[in-house]
Structure formats: structure tokens, C-alpha cells
Amino acid sequence: MPDDKAFNGRRDFLRKTLAVIPAITVAGYGVATTAFGQAAPAVQNPYQPRFFSAAEWAFVNAAVARLIPNDANGPGAVEAGVPEFIDRQLETAYGHGNLWYMQAPFVADAAPQFGYQSKLVPRDIYRIGIAALDRWCKGQHGKTFAELEPAAQDDLLHQLEGGRIDLQDLPSVLLFSQLWQNTREGFFADPIHGGNRGLAGWKLVGFPGARADFMDWVDRNEKYPFPPVSISGERG
DSSP, rough: OOOHHHHHHHHHHHHHHHHOEEEEEEHTOOOOTTTTTTTTOSOSSSSSSSSSSSHHHHHHHHHHHHHHBBBBBBBOOOTTTTTHHHHHHHHHHHHHTTSSOSSSOOOOTTGGGOOOOOOOHHHHHHHHHHHHHHHHHHHHHHOOOOGGHHHHHHHHHHHTTOOOOOSSOOOOHHHHHHHHHHHHHHHHHHHHHHOOOGGGGHHTTTTTTOOOOOOGGGTTTTTOOOOOOOOTOOOO
């Protein structure tokens, strides 16, 4: 049995991250679809990335594995299909920045209340940012990020988050924030988007999913007794 404190700590941490994930993203805006307009299957084995190159794919898998690791409390981001979720989203209008106002002027040091100010759309942030970080890693360590030991990867992610790495081509905190945001979205989104495989994220936080009605349990301060259900009808 998992340690209760570790389990509750992870649950609380991931539950709090839900507050900063746009509901429209988790609910399904910009789902990658097939030619027939149906949501692509949640599980494809093996999944072949449509946007990421082999080197970029290695980075994404390594990075999200450190952000939400697989442990005794449940599957991590890789096992839950988060890399697939991110890759698929980058081929949608969201990935191309078509949902945002993207006209100049772009003000790099604008106050947060002015919203997103970079000229880079999500696809650019990943493509430019991963290449820049791997160049930095090779210069400092002789290896790409994906080739480093987990402890070194953790340290680099902390440095990225704090803006302490000069990537030259873009602020390091921009790459980290994009990756961290999409990792959480992929872990908690409905499985039809490619992530939350096996409803792992919903099971971890006790979310009922797309059930028709569970409002009678909201104020009871009790664990919801039924497994989560996805939009497609998959049950956890």
C-alpha cells in the first residue's frame, strides 16, 4: 500500500494545479480529429508523433516523466499518455496560435495583467526552446537533456522554472511554463485527447469524469464511490 502522506501530498499538489488549467482546454476545445471528424483513439501503440522530431520527442518524454513521475501512487505523465496529448494539441488551432490575438507590438516585459505578449505560438516555443536547451545541455554536460540522469534533469527543470538558464532564443521560463501547463492538461484532460490514459489523472484526484450527474455527492465530504467515466464511455 502507498504511504498515505505521500499519496495525499501528491493528490493535493495535482488537485491544486487544476485551478490554473483553463477549463476550455480540459473540456475539449481543439481536439485533434481524424478525417471523418471523430476523436482519435485514446491509445495508439506505438504512437508516432506528428509534430515532434525524434530529438524533440525524446525531450518531451524525459521532461514530463520528471514533472509527474510514475510512483507507488499511480502512473506518471508518460504512462498516462501526456506526450501524445501534447503532440496532438500542437497540430490544432491552439498549437498554431490561431485562438489568440497575435499581432504586434510584442512586449517581452509587459505586466501579467496584459496577458500573453510573446510572438511565439506553442509550436514555436517547443521547437525553438527544445533545440536551444539541448544546445545548452551539450555545451555544459556533453549530452542532450534526454540523455542526462534524472537528478540532473530535475535540477535543469528547476533552473528553467526560475529563469536561470540563458537559452538566447527565448526566455527559459517560457519553455518551462508551456511544458508544465500542457503536462497538467494532458494528465487531467478527457482521454479522447490522447492523455489521461486509463483515466489515471481522474482516479488520482477522485474526479467522477463525464458522468451524467454526481451533484448529490458534492457537499457530502465523502469519497465518490464510483469509477470515473470518459466522454467516450470508458470507465476507470
